[in-house]
Amino acid sequence: MRIRNAAQSEETSGLQMTSMIDVVFLLLVFFLLTFKIVAPEGDFNVKMPAQAAARGTPDPSAIPPIKVRITATPTGRIASIRFADVSVPNLADLRKRIRGVVGDAPGPGTLESTEVEFDCDYNLRYEYVIQAITAVSGYIEGGRVIKLVEKIKFTPPRKPD
Amino acid sequence: MRWAKTSTKIQEADMTPMIDMVFQLIAFFMVVINFSEADQNQRVHLPSSELAKPPDAPAESPITINVISEEVAIIGAQEVPIAGLTRLLTLEHQVLVRKGEGKAREATIIIRADGSTEHGVVQQVIQICQQVGFEKFALRAKQQELVTTRLTDT
Known part of the structure:
Protein backbone atom coordinates (compact mmCIF):
# COMPACT_ATOMS: atom_id res chain seq x y z
CA MET A 1 0.00 0.00 0.00
CA ARG A 2 2.75 2.37 0.93
CA ILE A 3 4.71 1.51 -2.18
CA ARG A 4 1.82 2.37 -4.51
CA ASN A 5 1.38 5.76 -2.87
CA ALA A 6 5.03 6.60 -3.38
CA ALA A 7 4.89 5.67 -7.07
CA GLN A 8 1.79 7.80 -7.67
CA SER A 9 3.32 10.91 -6.19
CA GLU A 10 6.39 10.51 -8.42
CA GLU A 11 4.25 10.24 -11.57
CA THR A 12 2.32 13.43 -10.97
CA SER A 13 5.39 15.44 -10.07
CA GLY A 14 6.79 15.30 -13.63
CA LEU A 15 5.19 17.47 -16.39
CA GLN A 16 3.11 15.41 -18.83
CA MET A 17 4.96 15.92 -22.12
CA THR A 18 3.53 13.03 -24.11
CA SER A 19 0.51 14.78 -25.63
CA MET A 20 2.49 17.87 -26.49
CA ILE A 21 5.17 15.85 -28.22
CA ASP A 22 2.47 13.98 -30.14
CA VAL A 23 1.03 17.21 -31.48
CA VAL A 24 4.44 18.65 -32.18
CA PHE A 25 5.43 15.60 -34.19
CA LEU A 26 2.20 15.79 -36.14
CA LEU A 27 2.97 19.40 -37.01
CA LEU A 28 6.49 18.43 -38.01
CA VAL A 29 5.23 15.67 -40.29
CA PHE A 30 2.72 18.05 -41.88
CA PHE A 31 5.36 20.66 -42.65
CA LEU A 32 7.76 18.01 -43.90
CA LEU A 33 5.18 16.65 -46.32
CA THR A 34 4.10 20.05 -47.65
CA PHE A 35 7.68 21.25 -48.03
CA LYS A 36 8.70 21.78 -51.61
CA ILE A 37 11.45 23.87 -53.08
CA VAL A 38 10.06 26.05 -55.85
CA ALA A 39 12.09 28.42 -57.95
CA PRO A 40 11.04 32.01 -57.23
CA GLU A 41 8.84 33.54 -59.89
CA GLY A 42 8.76 37.10 -61.10
CA ASP A 43 6.59 39.21 -63.34
CA PHE A 44 6.97 41.40 -66.37
CA ASN A 45 4.31 44.04 -66.22
CA VAL A 46 2.45 44.86 -69.36
CA LYS A 47 -0.14 47.60 -69.40
CA MET A 48 -2.33 47.24 -72.41
CA PRO A 49 -5.75 48.83 -72.52
CA ALA A 50 -8.05 47.67 -75.29
CA GLN A 51 -7.26 49.07 -78.73
CA ALA A 52 -10.53 50.97 -79.08
CA ALA A 53 -9.96 52.97 -75.90
CA ALA A 54 -6.43 53.81 -77.00
CA ARG A 55 -7.71 55.12 -80.32
CA GLY A 56 -10.32 57.31 -78.65
CA THR A 57 -7.74 59.42 -76.84
CA PRO A 58 -4.88 60.15 -79.18
CA ASP A 59 -2.00 61.85 -77.42
CA PRO A 60 0.03 63.93 -79.88
CA SER A 61 2.89 64.38 -77.41
CA ALA A 62 3.33 60.64 -76.95
CA ILE A 63 6.38 59.19 -78.62
CA PRO A 64 5.38 56.35 -80.93
CA PRO A 65 6.58 52.98 -79.64
CA ILE A 66 9.70 51.32 -80.99
CA LYS A 67 8.55 48.41 -83.09
CA VAL A 68 10.33 45.11 -82.68
CA ARG A 69 9.31 42.52 -85.23
CA ILE A 70 10.25 38.92 -84.54
CA THR A 71 9.57 36.25 -87.11
CA ALA A 72 9.60 32.55 -86.36
CA THR A 73 10.81 29.43 -88.09
CA PRO A 74 8.20 26.68 -88.61
CA THR A 75 9.46 25.04 -85.40
CA GLY A 76 8.82 28.21 -83.41
CA ARG A 77 12.38 29.43 -83.01
CA ILE A 78 13.50 32.97 -83.76
CA ALA A 79 14.11 33.38 -87.49
CA SER A 80 14.79 37.10 -87.67
CA ILE A 81 14.59 40.19 -85.50
CA ARG A 82 13.89 43.64 -86.85
CA PHE A 83 14.35 46.63 -84.63
CA ALA A 84 12.50 49.58 -86.15
CA ASP A 85 13.12 48.36 -89.72
CA VAL A 86 16.75 47.46 -89.07
CA SER A 87 17.68 43.81 -89.07
CA VAL A 88 19.31 42.66 -85.84
CA PRO A 89 21.32 39.42 -85.65
CA ASN A 90 20.41 38.36 -82.10
CA LEU A 91 18.81 39.41 -78.84
CA ALA A 92 22.09 40.62 -77.31
CA ASP A 93 22.42 43.03 -80.21
CA LEU A 94 18.80 44.10 -79.76
CA ARG A 95 19.66 44.99 -76.16
CA LYS A 96 22.64 47.05 -77.36
CA ARG A 97 20.42 49.00 -79.71
CA ILE A 98 17.84 49.59 -76.99
CA ARG A 99 20.64 50.85 -74.78
CA GLY A 100 21.63 53.18 -77.55
CA VAL A 101 18.10 54.58 -77.76
CA VAL A 102 17.33 54.79 -74.05
CA GLY A 103 20.79 55.76 -72.90
CA ASP A 104 22.29 54.66 -69.63
CA ALA A 105 22.25 58.15 -68.14
CA PRO A 106 20.65 58.12 -64.70
CA GLY A 107 17.70 60.28 -63.83
CA PRO A 108 14.38 60.81 -65.51
CA GLY A 109 14.51 60.90 -69.23
CA THR A 110 13.68 58.61 -72.05
CA LEU A 111 13.36 55.63 -69.73
CA GLU A 112 9.78 56.36 -68.75
CA SER A 113 8.61 57.52 -72.14
CA THR A 114 10.11 54.80 -74.30
CA GLU A 115 7.73 52.06 -75.22
CA VAL A 116 8.49 48.91 -77.13
CA GLU A 117 5.86 47.18 -79.18
CA PHE A 118 6.45 43.54 -79.97
CA ASP A 119 5.12 42.19 -83.21
CA CYS A 120 5.75 38.48 -83.12
CA ASP A 121 4.73 35.64 -85.37
CA TYR A 122 1.83 33.56 -84.13
CA ASN A 123 3.84 30.37 -83.80
CA LEU A 124 6.86 31.89 -82.05
CA ARG A 125 7.40 29.99 -78.84
CA TYR A 126 6.58 31.92 -75.69
CA GLU A 127 9.99 31.35 -74.10
CA TYR A 128 11.65 33.33 -76.90
CA VAL A 129 9.17 36.14 -76.36
CA ILE A 130 10.14 36.22 -72.67
CA GLN A 131 13.80 36.27 -73.72
CA ALA A 132 13.11 39.20 -76.02
CA ILE A 133 11.24 41.03 -73.25
CA THR A 134 14.19 40.35 -70.95
CA ALA A 135 16.54 41.78 -73.55
CA VAL A 136 14.69 45.07 -73.86
CA SER A 137 13.64 45.52 -70.25
CA GLY A 138 17.08 45.58 -68.72
CA TYR A 139 20.32 43.85 -67.92
CA ILE A 140 22.38 42.84 -64.93
CA GLU A 141 25.74 44.47 -64.43
CA GLY A 142 27.81 43.72 -61.35
CA GLY A 143 24.87 42.07 -59.64
CA ARG A 144 22.72 45.18 -60.10
CA VAL A 145 19.67 45.31 -62.32
CA ILE A 146 19.74 48.20 -64.76
CA LYS A 147 16.36 48.90 -66.27
CA LEU A 148 15.98 49.92 -69.89
CA VAL A 149 12.40 49.87 -71.11
CA GLU A 150 9.51 49.44 -68.71
CA LYS A 151 6.60 49.92 -71.07
CA ILE A 152 5.98 46.90 -73.21
CA LYS A 153 3.05 46.04 -75.37
CA PHE A 154 2.07 43.59 -78.05
CA THR A 155 0.38 43.96 -81.36
CA PRO A 156 -2.88 42.03 -81.80
CA PRO A 157 -2.22 38.39 -82.67
CA ARG A 158 -1.40 37.55 -86.25
CA LYS A 159 -3.67 34.78 -87.37
CA PRO A 160 -1.80 31.75 -88.68
CA ASP A 161 -2.08 31.38 -92.43
CA MET B 1 10.20 -2.56 -4.98
CA ARG B 2 13.15 -2.82 -7.33
CA TRP B 3 10.92 -3.03 -10.39
CA ALA B 4 9.11 0.18 -9.46
CA LYS B 5 12.39 2.05 -9.15
CA THR B 6 13.74 1.14 -12.59
CA SER B 7 10.48 2.10 -14.32
CA THR B 8 10.52 5.60 -12.87
CA LYS B 9 14.09 6.07 -14.08
CA ILE B 10 13.11 5.31 -17.68
CA GLN B 11 10.22 7.77 -17.50
CA GLU B 12 12.55 10.52 -16.50
CA ALA B 13 14.64 10.38 -19.70
CA ASP B 14 15.61 13.95 -20.65
CA MET B 15 13.41 15.13 -23.50
CA THR B 16 14.51 18.76 -23.52
CA PRO B 17 17.12 18.69 -26.35
CA MET B 18 14.85 16.65 -28.58
CA ILE B 19 11.93 19.01 -28.06
CA ASP B 20 14.24 21.93 -28.73
CA MET B 21 15.30 20.42 -32.01
CA VAL B 22 11.77 19.54 -33.04
CA PHE B 23 10.62 23.09 -32.34
CA GLN B 24 13.53 24.43 -34.37
CA LEU B 25 12.52 22.20 -37.28
CA ILE B 26 8.88 23.29 -37.04
CA ALA B 27 9.89 26.94 -36.95
CA PHE B 28 12.07 26.42 -40.05
CA PHE B 29 9.35 24.69 -42.05
CA MET B 30 6.77 27.26 -40.98
CA VAL B 31 8.95 30.08 -42.28
CA VAL B 32 9.78 28.30 -45.51
CA ILE B 33 6.28 27.09 -46.39
CA ASN B 34 4.77 28.90 -49.34
CA PHE B 35 1.00 29.00 -49.51
CA SER B 36 0.95 31.02 -52.72
CA GLU B 37 1.82 27.78 -54.51
Missing part, protein backbone atom coordinates in the same frame (compact mmCIF):
# COMPACT_ATOMS: atom_id res chain seq x y z
CA ALA B 38 -1.92 27.23 -54.75
CA ASP B 39 -1.85 29.37 -57.89
CA GLN B 40 1.18 27.68 -59.32
CA ASN B 41 0.08 24.90 -61.55
CA GLN B 42 2.77 22.27 -61.88
CA ARG B 43 1.78 21.40 -65.43
CA VAL B 44 3.11 24.74 -66.62
CA HIS B 45 6.82 24.92 -67.33
CA LEU B 46 7.50 28.61 -67.11
CA PRO B 47 10.12 30.21 -69.32
CA SER B 48 13.08 31.53 -67.36
CA SER B 49 14.51 35.00 -67.24
CA GLU B 50 17.20 36.57 -65.10
CA LEU B 51 15.19 39.77 -64.71
CA ALA B 52 12.08 38.11 -63.33
CA LYS B 53 12.40 39.26 -59.75
CA PRO B 54 9.60 38.43 -57.35
CA PRO B 55 7.40 41.51 -56.93
CA ASP B 56 7.88 43.63 -53.80
CA ALA B 57 4.16 43.92 -53.16
CA PRO B 58 1.46 41.44 -54.13
CA ALA B 59 -0.52 42.47 -57.19
CA GLU B 60 -3.91 44.03 -56.67
CA SER B 61 -6.84 41.64 -57.02
CA PRO B 62 -4.84 39.20 -59.09
CA ILE B 63 -6.40 36.66 -61.40
CA THR B 64 -4.02 33.91 -62.42
CA ILE B 65 -4.46 32.27 -65.80
CA ASN B 66 -2.35 29.18 -66.42
CA VAL B 67 -1.96 28.60 -70.15
CA ILE B 68 -1.13 24.93 -70.40
CA SER B 69 -1.32 24.29 -74.11
CA GLU B 70 -2.68 25.77 -77.30
CA GLU B 71 -6.24 24.94 -76.29
CA VAL B 72 -6.49 24.70 -72.52
CA ALA B 73 -6.13 27.25 -69.73
CA ILE B 74 -6.69 26.92 -66.01
CA ILE B 75 -8.27 29.59 -63.83
CA GLY B 76 -8.36 28.69 -60.17
CA ALA B 77 -8.90 24.98 -60.31
CA GLN B 78 -11.10 25.14 -63.36
CA GLU B 79 -9.88 23.82 -66.67
CA VAL B 80 -11.39 25.76 -69.56
CA PRO B 81 -10.77 25.97 -73.28
CA ILE B 82 -9.16 29.25 -74.37
CA ALA B 83 -12.33 30.20 -76.23
CA GLY B 84 -14.38 29.71 -73.07
CA LEU B 85 -12.32 32.19 -71.07
CA THR B 86 -14.55 35.10 -72.03
CA ARG B 87 -17.51 33.91 -69.98
CA LEU B 88 -15.46 33.25 -66.82
CA LEU B 89 -13.55 36.51 -67.06
CA THR B 90 -16.72 38.49 -67.65
CA LEU B 91 -18.08 37.09 -64.40
CA GLU B 92 -14.86 37.99 -62.57
CA HIS B 93 -14.99 41.47 -64.07
CA GLN B 94 -18.57 42.01 -62.95
CA VAL B 95 -17.70 40.91 -59.41
CA LEU B 96 -14.81 43.39 -59.32
CA VAL B 97 -16.94 46.21 -60.74
CA ARG B 98 -19.51 45.59 -58.03
CA LYS B 99 -16.77 45.69 -55.38
CA GLY B 100 -15.89 49.29 -56.18
CA GLU B 101 -14.96 51.91 -58.71
CA GLY B 102 -11.61 51.31 -60.36
CA LYS B 103 -11.20 47.88 -58.85
CA ALA B 104 -11.66 46.20 -62.20
CA ARG B 105 -9.24 48.52 -63.96
CA GLU B 106 -6.60 47.97 -61.28
CA ALA B 107 -6.94 44.20 -61.34
CA THR B 108 -3.89 42.36 -62.61
CA ILE B 109 -4.13 39.34 -64.84
CA ILE B 110 -1.17 37.10 -64.10
CA ILE B 111 -0.38 34.96 -67.10
CA ARG B 112 1.58 31.82 -66.40
CA ALA B 113 2.10 30.36 -69.83
CA ASP B 114 4.11 27.30 -70.70
CA GLY B 115 7.38 28.13 -72.43
CA SER B 116 6.59 25.90 -75.37
CA THR B 117 3.17 27.36 -76.20
CA GLU B 118 2.84 29.60 -79.19
CA HIS B 119 3.03 33.31 -78.50
CA GLY B 120 -0.17 33.82 -80.45
CA VAL B 121 -2.12 31.89 -77.82
CA VAL B 122 -0.85 34.21 -75.10
CA GLN B 123 -1.81 37.16 -77.28
CA GLN B 124 -5.27 35.69 -77.72
CA VAL B 125 -5.65 35.37 -73.96
CA ILE B 126 -4.55 38.98 -73.55
CA GLN B 127 -7.00 40.05 -76.23
CA ILE B 128 -9.86 38.25 -74.52
CA CYS B 129 -8.98 39.97 -71.24
CA GLN B 130 -8.85 43.34 -72.98
CA GLN B 131 -12.27 42.81 -74.51
CA VAL B 132 -13.66 41.97 -71.07
CA GLY B 133 -12.12 45.15 -69.67
CA PHE B 134 -8.87 44.27 -67.95
CA GLU B 135 -5.82 46.41 -68.62
CA LYS B 136 -2.96 45.26 -66.46
CA PHE B 137 -1.08 42.11 -67.21
CA ALA B 138 1.87 40.37 -65.65
CA LEU B 139 3.77 37.80 -67.63
CA ARG B 140 5.23 35.37 -65.17
CA ALA B 141 8.66 33.81 -65.58
CA LYS B 142 10.98 31.72 -63.49
CA GLN B 143 13.90 33.55 -61.97
CA GLN B 144 17.14 32.18 -63.36
CA GLU B 145 20.62 33.37 -64.18
CA LEU B 146 20.92 31.09 -67.19
CA VAL B 147 19.57 33.44 -69.82
CA THR B 148 22.39 35.96 -69.48
CA THR B 149 24.99 33.57 -70.80
CA ARG B 150 22.70 32.30 -73.51
CA LEU B 151 21.96 35.84 -74.69
CA THR B 152 25.57 36.90 -74.91
CA ASP B 153 26.76 33.63 -76.42
CA THR B 154 24.50 33.74 -79.45
Whole structure:
Protein backbone atom coordinates (compact mmCIF):
# COMPACT_ATOMS: atom_id res chain seq x y z
CA MET A 1 0.00 0.00 0.00
CA ARG A 2 2.75 2.37 0.93
CA ILE A 3 4.71 1.51 -2.18
CA ARG A 4 1.82 2.37 -4.51
CA ASN A 5 1.38 5.76 -2.87
CA ALA A 6 5.03 6.60 -3.38
CA ALA A 7 4.89 5.67 -7.07
CA GLN A 8 1.79 7.80 -7.67
CA SER A 9 3.32 10.91 -6.19
CA GLU A 10 6.39 10.51 -8.42
CA GLU A 11 4.25 10.24 -11.57
CA THR A 12 2.32 13.43 -10.97
CA SER A 13 5.39 15.44 -10.07
CA GLY A 14 6.79 15.30 -13.63
CA LEU A 15 5.19 17.47 -16.39
CA GLN A 16 3.11 15.41 -18.83
CA MET A 17 4.96 15.92 -22.12
CA THR A 18 3.53 13.03 -24.11
CA SER A 19 0.51 14.78 -25.63
CA MET A 20 2.49 17.87 -26.49
CA ILE A 21 5.17 15.85 -28.22
CA ASP A 22 2.47 13.98 -30.14
CA VAL A 23 1.03 17.21 -31.48
CA VAL A 24 4.44 18.65 -32.18
CA PHE A 25 5.43 15.60 -34.19
CA LEU A 26 2.20 15.79 -36.14
CA LEU A 27 2.97 19.40 -37.01
CA LEU A 28 6.49 18.43 -38.01
CA VAL A 29 5.23 15.67 -40.29
CA PHE A 30 2.72 18.05 -41.88
CA PHE A 31 5.36 20.66 -42.65
CA LEU A 32 7.76 18.01 -43.90
CA LEU A 33 5.18 16.65 -46.32
CA THR A 34 4.10 20.05 -47.65
CA PHE A 35 7.68 21.25 -48.03
CA LYS A 36 8.70 21.78 -51.61
CA ILE A 37 11.45 23.87 -53.08
CA VAL A 38 10.06 26.05 -55.85
CA ALA A 39 12.09 28.42 -57.95
CA PRO A 40 11.04 32.01 -57.23
CA GLU A 41 8.84 33.54 -59.89
CA GLY A 42 8.76 37.10 -61.10
CA ASP A 43 6.59 39.21 -63.34
CA PHE A 44 6.97 41.40 -66.37
CA ASN A 45 4.31 44.04 -66.22
CA VAL A 46 2.45 44.86 -69.36
CA LYS A 47 -0.14 47.60 -69.40
CA MET A 48 -2.33 47.24 -72.41
CA PRO A 49 -5.75 48.83 -72.52
CA ALA A 50 -8.05 47.67 -75.29
CA GLN A 51 -7.26 49.07 -78.73
CA ALA A 52 -10.53 50.97 -79.08
CA ALA A 53 -9.96 52.97 -75.90
CA ALA A 54 -6.43 53.81 -77.00
CA ARG A 55 -7.71 55.12 -80.32
CA GLY A 56 -10.32 57.31 -78.65
CA THR A 57 -7.74 59.42 -76.84
CA PRO A 58 -4.88 60.15 -79.18
CA ASP A 59 -2.00 61.85 -77.42
CA PRO A 60 0.03 63.93 -79.88
CA SER A 61 2.89 64.38 -77.41
CA ALA A 62 3.33 60.64 -76.95
CA ILE A 63 6.38 59.19 -78.62
CA PRO A 64 5.38 56.35 -80.93
CA PRO A 65 6.58 52.98 -79.64
CA ILE A 66 9.70 51.32 -80.99
CA LYS A 67 8.55 48.41 -83.09
CA VAL A 68 10.33 45.11 -82.68
CA ARG A 69 9.31 42.52 -85.23
CA ILE A 70 10.25 38.92 -84.54
CA THR A 71 9.57 36.25 -87.11
CA ALA A 72 9.60 32.55 -86.36
CA THR A 73 10.81 29.43 -88.09
CA PRO A 74 8.20 26.68 -88.61
CA THR A 75 9.46 25.04 -85.40
CA GLY A 76 8.82 28.21 -83.41
CA ARG A 77 12.38 29.43 -83.01
CA ILE A 78 13.50 32.97 -83.76
CA ALA A 79 14.11 33.38 -87.49
CA SER A 80 14.79 37.10 -87.67
CA ILE A 81 14.59 40.19 -85.50
CA ARG A 82 13.89 43.64 -86.85
CA PHE A 83 14.35 46.63 -84.63
CA ALA A 84 12.50 49.58 -86.15
CA ASP A 85 13.12 48.36 -89.72
CA VAL A 86 16.75 47.46 -89.07
CA SER A 87 17.68 43.81 -89.07
CA VAL A 88 19.31 42.66 -85.84
CA PRO A 89 21.32 39.42 -85.65
CA ASN A 90 20.41 38.36 -82.10
CA LEU A 91 18.81 39.41 -78.84
CA ALA A 92 22.09 40.62 -77.31
CA ASP A 93 22.42 43.03 -80.21
CA LEU A 94 18.80 44.10 -79.76
CA ARG A 95 19.66 44.99 -76.16
CA LYS A 96 22.64 47.05 -77.36
CA ARG A 97 20.42 49.00 -79.71
CA ILE A 98 17.84 49.59 -76.99
CA ARG A 99 20.64 50.85 -74.78
CA GLY A 100 21.63 53.18 -77.55
CA VAL A 101 18.10 54.58 -77.76
CA VAL A 102 17.33 54.79 -74.05
CA GLY A 103 20.79 55.76 -72.90
CA ASP A 104 22.29 54.66 -69.63
CA ALA A 105 22.25 58.15 -68.14
CA PRO A 106 20.65 58.12 -64.70
CA GLY A 107 17.70 60.28 -63.83
CA PRO A 108 14.38 60.81 -65.51
CA GLY A 109 14.51 60.90 -69.23
CA THR A 110 13.68 58.61 -72.05
CA LEU A 111 13.36 55.63 -69.73
CA GLU A 112 9.78 56.36 -68.75
CA SER A 113 8.61 57.52 -72.14
CA THR A 114 10.11 54.80 -74.30
CA GLU A 115 7.73 52.06 -75.22
CA VAL A 116 8.49 48.91 -77.13
CA GLU A 117 5.86 47.18 -79.18
CA PHE A 118 6.45 43.54 -79.97
CA ASP A 119 5.12 42.19 -83.21
CA CYS A 120 5.75 38.48 -83.12
CA ASP A 121 4.73 35.64 -85.37
CA TYR A 122 1.83 33.56 -84.13
CA ASN A 123 3.84 30.37 -83.80
CA LEU A 124 6.86 31.89 -82.05
CA ARG A 125 7.40 29.99 -78.84
CA TYR A 126 6.58 31.92 -75.69
CA GLU A 127 9.99 31.35 -74.10
CA TYR A 128 11.65 33.33 -76.90
CA VAL A 129 9.17 36.14 -76.36
CA ILE A 130 10.14 36.22 -72.67
CA GLN A 131 13.80 36.27 -73.72
CA ALA A 132 13.11 39.20 -76.02
CA ILE A 133 11.24 41.03 -73.25
CA THR A 134 14.19 40.35 -70.95
CA ALA A 135 16.54 41.78 -73.55
CA VAL A 136 14.69 45.07 -73.86
CA SER A 137 13.64 45.52 -70.25
CA GLY A 138 17.08 45.58 -68.72
CA TYR A 139 20.32 43.85 -67.92
CA ILE A 140 22.38 42.84 -64.93
CA GLU A 141 25.74 44.47 -64.43
CA GLY A 142 27.81 43.72 -61.35
CA GLY A 143 24.87 42.07 -59.64
CA ARG A 144 22.72 45.18 -60.10
CA VAL A 145 19.67 45.31 -62.32
CA ILE A 146 19.74 48.20 -64.76
CA LYS A 147 16.36 48.90 -66.27
CA LEU A 148 15.98 49.92 -69.89
CA VAL A 149 12.40 49.87 -71.11
CA GLU A 150 9.51 49.44 -68.71
CA LYS A 151 6.60 49.92 -71.07
CA ILE A 152 5.98 46.90 -73.21
CA LYS A 153 3.05 46.04 -75.37
CA PHE A 154 2.07 43.59 -78.05
CA THR A 155 0.38 43.96 -81.36
CA PRO A 156 -2.88 42.03 -81.80
CA PRO A 157 -2.22 38.39 -82.67
CA ARG A 158 -1.40 37.55 -86.25
CA LYS A 159 -3.67 34.78 -87.37
CA PRO A 160 -1.80 31.75 -88.68
CA ASP A 161 -2.08 31.38 -92.43
CA MET B 1 10.20 -2.56 -4.98
CA ARG B 2 13.15 -2.82 -7.33
CA TRP B 3 10.92 -3.03 -10.39
CA ALA B 4 9.11 0.18 -9.46
CA LYS B 5 12.39 2.05 -9.15
CA THR B 6 13.74 1.14 -12.59
CA SER B 7 10.48 2.10 -14.32
CA THR B 8 10.52 5.60 -12.87
CA LYS B 9 14.09 6.07 -14.08
CA ILE B 10 13.11 5.31 -17.68
CA GLN B 11 10.22 7.77 -17.50
CA GLU B 12 12.55 10.52 -16.50
CA ALA B 13 14.64 10.38 -19.70
CA ASP B 14 15.61 13.95 -20.65
CA MET B 15 13.41 15.13 -23.50
CA THR B 16 14.51 18.76 -23.52
CA PRO B 17 17.12 18.69 -26.35
CA MET B 18 14.85 16.65 -28.58
CA ILE B 19 11.93 19.01 -28.06
CA ASP B 20 14.24 21.93 -28.73
CA MET B 21 15.30 20.42 -32.01
CA VAL B 22 11.77 19.54 -33.04
CA PHE B 23 10.62 23.09 -32.34
CA GLN B 24 13.53 24.43 -34.37
CA LEU B 25 12.52 22.20 -37.28
CA ILE B 26 8.88 23.29 -37.04
CA ALA B 27 9.89 26.94 -36.95
CA PHE B 28 12.07 26.42 -40.05
CA PHE B 29 9.35 24.69 -42.05
CA MET B 30 6.77 27.26 -40.98
CA VAL B 31 8.95 30.08 -42.28
CA VAL B 32 9.78 28.30 -45.51
CA ILE B 33 6.28 27.09 -46.39
CA ASN B 34 4.77 28.90 -49.34
CA PHE B 35 1.00 29.00 -49.51
CA SER B 36 0.95 31.02 -52.72
CA GLU B 37 1.82 27.78 -54.51
CA ALA B 38 -1.92 27.23 -54.75
CA ASP B 39 -1.85 29.37 -57.89
CA GLN B 40 1.18 27.68 -59.32
CA ASN B 41 0.08 24.90 -61.55
CA GLN B 42 2.77 22.27 -61.88
CA ARG B 43 1.78 21.40 -65.43
CA VAL B 44 3.11 24.74 -66.62
CA HIS B 45 6.82 24.92 -67.33
CA LEU B 46 7.50 28.61 -67.11
CA PRO B 47 10.12 30.21 -69.32
CA SER B 48 13.08 31.53 -67.36
CA SER B 49 14.51 35.00 -67.24
CA GLU B 50 17.20 36.57 -65.10
CA LEU B 51 15.19 39.77 -64.71
CA ALA B 52 12.08 38.11 -63.33
CA LYS B 53 12.40 39.26 -59.75
CA PRO B 54 9.60 38.43 -57.35
CA PRO B 55 7.40 41.51 -56.93
CA ASP B 56 7.88 43.63 -53.80
CA ALA B 57 4.16 43.92 -53.16
CA PRO B 58 1.46 41.44 -54.13
CA ALA B 59 -0.52 42.47 -57.19
CA GLU B 60 -3.91 44.03 -56.67
CA SER B 61 -6.84 41.64 -57.02
CA PRO B 62 -4.84 39.20 -59.09
CA ILE B 63 -6.40 36.66 -61.40
CA THR B 64 -4.02 33.91 -62.42
CA ILE B 65 -4.46 32.27 -65.80
CA ASN B 66 -2.35 29.18 -66.42
CA VAL B 67 -1.96 28.60 -70.15
CA ILE B 68 -1.13 24.93 -70.40
CA SER B 69 -1.32 24.29 -74.11
CA GLU B 70 -2.68 25.77 -77.30
CA GLU B 71 -6.24 24.94 -76.29
CA VAL B 72 -6.49 24.70 -72.52
CA ALA B 73 -6.13 27.25 -69.73
CA ILE B 74 -6.69 26.92 -66.01
CA ILE B 75 -8.27 29.59 -63.83
CA GLY B 76 -8.36 28.69 -60.17
CA ALA B 77 -8.90 24.98 -60.31
CA GLN B 78 -11.10 25.14 -63.36
CA GLU B 79 -9.88 23.82 -66.67
CA VAL B 80 -11.39 25.76 -69.56
CA PRO B 81 -10.77 25.97 -73.28
CA ILE B 82 -9.16 29.25 -74.37
CA ALA B 83 -12.33 30.20 -76.23
CA GLY B 84 -14.38 29.71 -73.07
CA LEU B 85 -12.32 32.19 -71.07
CA THR B 86 -14.55 35.10 -72.03
CA ARG B 87 -17.51 33.91 -69.98
CA LEU B 88 -15.46 33.25 -66.82
CA LEU B 89 -13.55 36.51 -67.06
CA THR B 90 -16.72 38.49 -67.65
CA LEU B 91 -18.08 37.09 -64.40
CA GLU B 92 -14.86 37.99 -62.57
CA HIS B 93 -14.99 41.47 -64.07
CA GLN B 94 -18.57 42.01 -62.95
CA VAL B 95 -17.70 40.91 -59.41
CA LEU B 96 -14.81 43.39 -59.32
CA VAL B 97 -16.94 46.21 -60.74
CA ARG B 98 -19.51 45.59 -58.03
CA LYS B 99 -16.77 45.69 -55.38
CA GLY B 100 -15.89 49.29 -56.18
CA GLU B 101 -14.96 51.91 -58.71
CA GLY B 102 -11.61 51.31 -60.36
CA LYS B 103 -11.20 47.88 -58.85
CA ALA B 104 -11.66 46.20 -62.20
CA ARG B 105 -9.24 48.52 -63.96
CA GLU B 106 -6.60 47.97 -61.28
CA ALA B 107 -6.94 44.20 -61.34
CA THR B 108 -3.89 42.36 -62.61
CA ILE B 109 -4.13 39.34 -64.84
CA ILE B 110 -1.17 37.10 -64.10
CA ILE B 111 -0.38 34.96 -67.10
CA ARG B 112 1.58 31.82 -66.40
CA ALA B 113 2.10 30.36 -69.83
CA ASP B 114 4.11 27.30 -70.70
CA GLY B 115 7.38 28.13 -72.43
CA SER B 116 6.59 25.90 -75.37
CA THR B 117 3.17 27.36 -76.20
CA GLU B 118 2.84 29.60 -79.19
CA HIS B 119 3.03 33.31 -78.50
CA GLY B 120 -0.17 33.82 -80.45
CA VAL B 121 -2.12 31.89 -77.82
CA VAL B 122 -0.85 34.21 -75.10
CA GLN B 123 -1.81 37.16 -77.28
CA GLN B 124 -5.27 35.69 -77.72
CA VAL B 125 -5.65 35.37 -73.96
CA ILE B 126 -4.55 38.98 -73.55
CA GLN B 127 -7.00 40.05 -76.23
CA ILE B 128 -9.86 38.25 -74.52
CA CYS B 129 -8.98 39.97 -71.24
CA GLN B 130 -8.85 43.34 -72.98
CA GLN B 131 -12.27 42.81 -74.51
CA VAL B 132 -13.66 41.97 -71.07
CA GLY B 133 -12.12 45.15 -69.67
CA PHE B 134 -8.87 44.27 -67.95
CA GLU B 135 -5.82 46.41 -68.62
CA LYS B 136 -2.96 45.26 -66.46
CA PHE B 137 -1.08 42.11 -67.21
CA ALA B 138 1.87 40.37 -65.65
CA LEU B 139 3.77 37.80 -67.63
CA ARG B 140 5.23 35.37 -65.17
CA ALA B 141 8.66 33.81 -65.58
CA LYS B 142 10.98 31.72 -63.49
CA GLN B 143 13.90 33.55 -61.97
CA GLN B 144 17.14 32.18 -63.36
CA GLU B 145 20.62 33.37 -64.18
CA LEU B 146 20.92 31.09 -67.19
CA VAL B 147 19.57 33.44 -69.82
CA THR B 148 22.39 35.96 -69.48
CA THR B 149 24.99 33.57 -70.80
CA ARG B 150 22.70 32.30 -73.51
CA LEU B 151 21.96 35.84 -74.69
CA THR B 152 25.57 36.90 -74.91
CA ASP B 153 26.76 33.63 -76.42
CA THR B 154 24.50 33.74 -79.45
